[in-house]
Structure formats: structure tokens, C-alpha cells
Amino acid sequence: MEPGVDQNISRRSFLNNLLGIGVVGWLGSVLFPIFEYLKVPPQSEAEPTSVVAAKFKDLKPNHSVVFKFGSAPAILLNGPDGKMRAFSGVCTHLQCTVQYRPDMQKIWCACHNGMYDLNGRNIAGPPPKPLQEYKVVVKGDDVIVSKA
Amino acid sequence: MGGLKDKLEAWVQERIDLVPIREFAAKKKVPQFVGSFWYYFGGVSLFLFIIQVVTGILLLMYYQPGAQTAFESVRFIVVKVKFGWLIRSIHSWSANLMIFSVFVHMFSVYFTKAFRKPRELTWYSGFILLLLSMGFGFSGYLLPWNTLAFFATKVGTSIAAVLPVLGEPMLELLRAGKDVSTATLTRFYGLHVAILPAVFTVILGAHLMLVQMMGMHEPEGWKSLPAEKRRYMPFFPNFVLRDLLLWLIVLNVLAILAVAFPWEIGFKADPFISxxxxxxxxxxxxxxxxxxxxxPAKMGMMEGEAVGVMLFGVGGLLWFLVPLWDTRTPSGARNRTITWVGLFVILFIIALSAVGLR
Structure with missing residues (x-):
């Protein structure tokens, strides 16, 4: 083997490798900022711990109201027994917003027929977990819901 | 007038050699047999895509993304802009017909085994075009920012999140945050009017080029037929004129649908209603x-939904790779398994859609 030729080949492959590393590095330096750019920066939103959900006199037994609790919907229901309960309004299955069905006396999600009882427990359909429950306090005419 | 045409042709000919193109056009032919009808669906899909581009650009003239403006601007198009209702209705109807036509096109290619050598690349590019078309459908659905669109997007993107490891990052990438919000709308808008059209156009170009390079697929057993039984139709002008006639019919059907059943706007999306x-x-x-x-909710260690999504992923991948597992692809012999699998898939889709529609 001629040493000169061998040297030439290794020089070529060395340069090719260098070029390859350069290309990879260049790709990385282009793609990384794009990837990072697409991630939405966290917005510091003050999440309230309590909110006035409804006026007591407006909410008859066996009725409900969906209200805004911070950035997510929540549901306040006056049960058929006249007891006030509040839950997160976000279905634990695929995050649709649930509703109260006075005819069934259940909390129901229209998207995939998920069902929760009056205590927010998942009793039928696909929801894997119960709804998160909130604390309800009636102060004068205000129904105040807070994260327990 | 003939003089002017000749002069123009001579002018172009001096600069670009048109002879190979003419020869190519003269040689291109389409086999004529019972199944020739199915050849038209690729062209119909293309025509509907062109309609999508034209009506889409027209809608762009008035549409404004954003939670406060999207629904209002679509309502403005439908209620105030002259023929706005028509353009919007055609865009929605044509989108649905295009998906349907693409499905018919795909199944006809599948059952005639037109994906076989040398047309594997045409099949692969076609499948990618199908996925992109569904991406168009999914992203475009949100743009009017109505209640149905809002919850459909919530559910659709949540489904991505059931996948292990990659699910959560994918969800946030799609939604531009943890929730479906105005940021999602902006992102879907960019996807629908810029990214998808760009990618789609490039792949569509490749797809059409491959079709031209390989010529029309001839059905199984065609080669063994005696020459007098193998009838062909010249592509120019016979097939093209039939194509154009069918496009005209499709345009009329589209117009009837768009006028008789105008697409609804629905109610404005509100994240705080059920x-x-x-x-x-x-x-x-x-x-x-x-x-x-x-x-079921749980299947062993995994969520049932995740298993389902992954099964669909695997199924889609197998469908995409059919030229590889159709063991008779290289020899071009009959393969009944392929036909049975295809029939099962069609029945599965029709049956479940029918149950879901109830």
C-alpha cells in the first residue's frame, strides 16, 4: 500500500466527516430555535382561588350554571335536594365542558356520553376520573365557589 | 387567426423545444375496460382541490383570525359580502366532496392493485396527500370559531394527548398552550393557509409527475389479453374531454349542494358553556x-383510548406500506388477501360511520 494514497483517502474522509458534523450542527442551530419558538411561553395569570358563581335566588333546585373559574369552566348545581355543589366543568375524559341534566339528575358530557353523579363521581361512559370538587359557601345572596 | 397561432407557436418553439411534449401527449393512452370509470376520481380530486384553492383565497380577503373576530368575519362574509354565502358554502361542500373523492380514488387504486411496482412512490405520495387533506379538514373546521368547531378541536387534540411520552408535547404544540384558545386558532390558521398548502402543492406536484412518468396503470391480466381485446383511448383529447365534462358535472353538483344546503355558521364558540x-x-x-x-377505559397498563389510537396508527401505517407486504407486488400476480383486507376496511368504515351517525 502506498502511504501517500492512504493519506489522501483519510484526508478526504476526515474532511467529509467534518463537513457532515458541520451540516448537522447547522441543521440543529436552525431547527432548535424554530422548535423553541413554537412552544408557547407560560403566561403568569393570577388564578383566583374563589369566585362568585351565581346569585342564590337565581339558581332553583335541580338547576345548574356553568361559570368561569380562572381560565377554566366550572359547574355549580343546585341539586334536587336543594344542596349546592360545585365541580370543575372539564370532563376528565377529553376535556369537553360538562352539563347538568335535570331529567337524569346527573352531570353529563355530550361529547362521549360520559356520566357523573351528583357528587362528581364518574359512573358511566368513558371518563376515567371523578370531577374535581370545589367548596361552596352562600354569603347573603352570593354563591361563592372556592378551591378547597 | 391561424397565422397568429402559428407565429406564436414558432416563437415558443424557437425558445423551448415542444416536440418531446407533443410526442408524449400523443402517445399517452388510457386502457378501456369495465373499471375505466375509476380512473376519473384522481382528476375529480384535483379539480376539487383547485376549487378549494380559489374559494380559499377568496375567503382570505375577508377572514380575520382571532377569538373576537373569526366568527364575526365569517358571519360578515355570509351575511354582508355579495355571494359570500356562496363562496363559503362551496368551500365547505367542496372540502367534503374532495375528501370523499380522494377516498374513492385511493380505494380504486388499492383494489386494482395499481400501487404495485413501479408505482409504489405514487401510492406513498397519494397517501401523504390523503393525510394532508384530513389535516386541511381538521384545521379548517376550527376557523369559523363556532361551538361545534371549538369542542371538536378540544376532543381531537386531546386524543393526541393520550399517547404515551409524545402525547403531551404534541398537544401543546397543536394547541399553542394547554387549552384550545385564540392562540390555537392563530396556529390552525397558519397551518391551514400557509404550511399545509405549501407542503400539499409540492407533494401533489410529485404525485402528478409520477403519474405522467409511469403512464396509466393497466389492470391485472391485461398483458395476457390478445391485442385486439386491449382497447385504449388516447389521453389527448378523448380522455381529457371526458375529464372536463365530468368536472363540469361535479361543479354543477357542487353548486346545487351549496345553494340548496348552505353551510351553517352555528353559534359563536364560548369556552364557558357546556x-x-x-x-x-x-x-x-x-x-x-x-x-x-x-x-374500555383501561387495558392492562394503558388507557384504552391510547391503545385504540395506536391501533389506528398501526393500521394506517400498514395501509400506507401495502406495496411492501403485498408479497405478489414484484411478480404482479393476483393476491386475494389484499382484496379481502380492502373489503374489510371499507365495511369497517361504513358500518362504524353508520352507527356513529345515528
Whole structure:
């Protein structure tokens, strides 16, 4: 083997490798900022711990109201027994917003027929977990819901 | 007038050699047999795509993304802009017909085994075009920012999140945050009017080029027929004129649908109301939606839904790779398994869609 030729080949492959590393590095330096750019920066939103959900006199037994609790919907229901309960309004299955069905006396999600009882427990359909429950306090005419 | 045409042709000919193009056009031919009808669906899909581009650009003239403006601008198009209702209705109807036509085109290619050597690349590019078309459908659905669109997007993107490891990052990438919000709308808008059209156009170009390079597929057993039984139709002008006639018919059907059944705008999306009863995805996602309902909440270590989504992923991948597992692809012999698998897939899609529609 001629040493000169061998040297030439290794020089070529060395340069090719260098070029390859350069290309990879260049790709990385282009793609990384794009990837990072697409991630939405966290917005510091003050999440309230309590909110006035409804006026007591407006909410008859066996009725409900969906209200805004911070950035997510929540549901306040006056049960058929006249007891006030509040839950997160976000279905634990695929995050649709649930509703109260006075005819069934259940909390129901229209998207995939998920069902929760009056205590927010998942009793039928696909929801894997119960709804998160909130604390309800009636102060004068205000129904105040807070994260327990 | 003939003089002017000749002069123009001579002018072009001096600069570009048109002879090979003319020879190519003169030689291109289409086999004539019972199944020739199915050859038209690629062209129909292309025509509907062109309609989507034209009406889409027209809608762009007035549409404004954003939670405060999207619904209002679509309503403005439909109520105030002259023929706005028509343009919007055609865009929606044509989108649905295009998906349907693409499905018919795909199944006809599948059953005639036109994906076989040397047309594997045409099949692969076609499948990618199908996925992109569904991406168009999914992203475009949100743009009017109505209640149905809002919850459909919530559910559709949540489904991505059931996948292990990659699910959460994918969800946030799609939604531009943890929730479906105005940021999602902006992102879907960019996807629908810039990214998808750009990618689609490039792949469509490749797809059409491959079709031209390989010529029309001849059905199984065609080669063994005696020469006098193998009838062909010249592509120019016979097939093209029939193509154009069919496009005209499709345009008329589209116009009738768009006028007789104008697409509704629905109600403006409100993140703080309950999902309405009877909510369903678009019909071409219905079979997957319905199938996922049958998976139990938990399957071993995994969530049932995740298993379902992964099964659909594997199924789609196998469908995409059919030229590889059709062992008779290289020899071009009959393969009944392929036909049975295809029939099963069609029946599966129709049956589950029908149940889901109820």
C-alpha cells in the first residue's frame, strides 16, 4: 500500500466527516430555535382561588350554571335536594365542558356520553376520573365557589 | 387567426423545444375496460382541490383570525359580502366532496392493485396527500370559531394527548398552550393557509409527475389479453374531454349542494358553556370516533383510548406500506388477501360511520 494514497483517502474522509458534523450542527442551530419558538411561553395569570358563581335566588333546585373559574369552566348545581355543589366543568375524559341534566339528575358530557353523579363521581361512559370538587359557601345572596 | 397561432407557436418553439411534449401527449393512452370509470376520481380530486384553492383565497380577503373576530368575519362574509354565502358554502361542500373523492380514488387504486411496482412512490405520495387533506379538514373546521368547531378541536387534540411520552408535547404544540384558545386558532390558521398548502402543492406536484412518468396503470391480466381485446383511448383529447365534462358535472353538483344546503355558521364558540348535545366530528373522522368508544377505559397498563389510537396508527401505517407486504407486488400476480383486507376496511368504515351517525 502506498502511504501517500492512504493519506489522501483519510484526508478526504476526515474532511467529509467534518463537513457532515458541520451540516448537522447547522441543521440543529436552525431547527432548535424554530422548535423553541413554537412552544408557547407560560403566561403568569393570577388564578383566583374563589369566585362568585351565581346569585342564590337565581339558581332553583335541580338547576345548574356553568361559570368561569380562572381560565377554566366550572359547574355549580343546585341539586334536587336543594344542596349546592360545585365541580370543575372539564370532563376528565377529553376535556369537553360538562352539563347538568335535570331529567337524569346527573352531570353529563355530550361529547362521549360520559356520566357523573351528583357528587362528581364518574359512573358511566368513558371518563376515567371523578370531577374535581370545589367548596361552596352562600354569603347573603352570593354563591361563592372556592378551591378547597 | 391561424397565422397568429402559428407565429406564436414558432416563437415558443424557437425558445423551448415542444416536440418531446407533443410526442408524449400523443402517445399517452388510457386502457378501456369495465373499471375505466375509476380512473376519473384522481382528476375529480384535483379539480376539487383547485376549487378549494380559489374559494380559499377568496375567503382570505375577508377572514380575520382571532377569538373576537373569526366568527364575526365569517358571519360578515355570509351575511354582508355579495355571494359570500356562496363562496363559503362551496368551500365547505367542496372540502367534503374532495375528501370523499380522494377516498374513492385511493380505494380504486388499492383494489386494482395499481400501487404495485413501479408505482409504489405514487401510492406513498397519494397517501401523504390523503393525510394532508384530513389535516386541511381538521384545521379548517376550527376557523369559523363556532361551538361545534371549538369542542371538536378540544376532543381531537386531546386524543393526541393520550399517547404515551409524545402525547403531551404534541398537544401543546397543536394547541399553542394547554387549552384550545385564540392562540390555537392563530396556529390552525397558519397551518391551514400557509404550511399545509405549501407542503400539499409540492407533494401533489410529485404525485402528478409520477403519474405522467409511469403512464396509466393497466389492470391485472391485461398483458395476457390478445391485442385486439386491449382497447385504449388516447389521453389527448378523448380522455381529457371526458375529464372536463365530468368536472363540469361535479361543479354543477357542487353548486346545487351549496345553494340548496348552505353551510351553517352555528353559534359563536364560548369556552364557558357546556358542550352541546349531539356533538359529533366530521363524517370522515366518524368511524374512528365511534371505534374509540368501544375501547374500555383501561387495558392492562394503558388507557384504552391510547391503545385504540395506536391501533389506528398501526393500521394506517400498514395501509400506507401495502406495496411492501403485498408479497405478489414484484411478480404482479393476483393476491386475494389484499382484496379481502380492502373489503374489510371499507365495511369497517361504513358500518362504524353508520352507527356513529345515528
Amino acid at each position: 358542550a352541546p348535545a349531539g356533538i359529533k366530528p366530521e363524517w370522515y373522522f366518524l368511524f374512528m370516533y365511534q371505534a374509540l368508544k368501544y375501547f
